[in-house]
Amino acid sequence: MIALDTNLLIYADTPGDPYHRNAAAFALIEKLTVRAACIPLQVLSEFLNVCRHKKMLDFDLAAERVHAYAQVFATPPTALHDLAEANRLSKHYNLQYFDALILAVSARAGATMLLSEDMQDGLEIGGLRIVNPFLAANDGLISDYFANS
Secondary structure, three states: OEEEOHHHHHHHOOOOOOOOHHHHHHHHHHHHOOOOEEOOHHHHHHHHHHHHHHOOOOHHHHHHHHHHHHHHOEOOOOOHHHHHHHHHHHHHHOOOHHHHHHHHHHHHHOOOEEEOOOOOOOOEEOOEEEEOOOOHHHHHHHHHHHHHO
16 A cells, blocks of 8 residues: 655645646546555645645645545544654654654555655655655656556
């Protein structure tokens, strides 16, 4: 299963990006709607927060998007033991705490790949690999995932 980080949701809803991340993020999310994928609740919360504070998307529309994502993707909640695991991961891998929390919840949900532009590409933690979907070097890895799932 693939897990999604906040930046993919943001890029999918912000056209006009000079790096063309909008189209790539939208295409990835569209492909994942027919496969096993998850979006941790932490990610949906961050998406709403970014939309509200940076005014990237009308807040009511952002809330509708979150509801739609929750209808299509698994949305594993954060459990109490995930907080301790995130703390451990944060210290061991020198990660931001909330990034570590996304990793902990994604791994517990059974994800083997986390698509994220913001975290360390290629880092593997307990069977979960962080993959930057905007790096050309990862195109084959992502294509292989879709071909084999």
